[in-house]
Amino acid sequence: MIPAIILATLRQRFTSPMRLVILVAAVWISLIPVLVSPGSGFAMIGDCYFLALALAAGMIGEDVSSGTLQLLLARPVTRRQYVFSKWVAVAGGTSLVVVAQLLLAALVIALRGASVSWGGAALLLANDVLLAFGISAVMSLLSALVPGLGDLGLLFLAFLSTQVLGGLGSLKSWGALERATQELQRVLKPELNVWPLLHGDPASPAAVASYLSTVTLCLALAVMVMNRKELSYVSAGG
């Protein structure tokens, strides 16, 4: 991993006006239920899926479209280092936003006179950080496949397909198809809940294997796709 790429990616993501508007709006919207019902604590805050998507969209594709990647790879940077740095930057950036979101929620809860459960906040943070690293891995693969923000389109299409296939499986009572689409949905939203892990849930090894297999496979495939990508200054539109 290369710290310079991580920092540059964070700077690029957090200085994009559109992303900033989406992030701020998402954080404030997530705080409304806390404001209305502070007694429920952090339970009303949703996960960081959309926050992660807002930061991850076009994480590699935009570098390809803008011609940044062509210039970057003129330096002694391997494509693997580039992909891993992007992955860590996006997941780390999302985690930072989640920390800010939870701190704001804690402030709202405290100001409304309810007690703040720091244990609950830690649990949410752990879940969200794992989700952020999972989504970043998936988006790194999708973003390596298509330029610009095409990764969002691919993700939407994939979700739509799993919904249609899942519905078909349910309609026709094809258990195997239903189960397969559930697994595909887990690939598109790789999450790992910490609570069952801490409490000896017997299904935890399966959940851990499922999460890690998605993350490692997406990263490995993203690097392989990048390795086979031919970048030309001419096609960059320069």
Add this chain to the structure above:
Amino acid sequence: MSPPAAETGRVSPGEPPRRAGSTRRDPYVLLAIALLLLVLRIGFVIREARQRARAGDGASEVVDRVAWRPLNVGLAESRATGRPLLLDFTADWCPPCRLMQSEIFADPGTAAELNRRFVPVRVLDRAREDGRNAPWVDSLQARFRVGAFPTLVITRPDGEAPVRIEGYLGRDFTLGRIEDARLHLRVQDMVPPAGARQ
């Protein structure tokens, strides 16, 4: 013409060390780990499907005959009647919970007995499905140190002197432990508080 620095590994002053060789090496180790995990994942999915089918064979026609109350209703009823609370900490994904349901809670005679002697309250864990539980579920799980499913807790309405029965080790064993817990609470009720003895 000299080869590029990336290939020779030469470093200019002030630049990070460069690695010689291609910048496009495939991550074979990572790929191998990913494939291993994928095989493991498929194995888990197949095992889970088999377990589900096995549990489903017995549970598909199961009708739970215990009259589970919402927590606040159960607490009020327990306070009013003096009958102990029977808290069933369970989760939809838990195969032993389904087995307990089919062997104990679906049995009309046993369910009637439980309804008569206890105030039953079910505490359903949704952490896996929904990502988090309702605060009251988390609070009860923490209070009674629930670390696995199923866990039955028999307690007074004030939550004092709880008896925990963790896991499902068969109908007779579980019913025996439930009865022991009920007797334990009755004995506790007969002992006057420390201040009253003097």
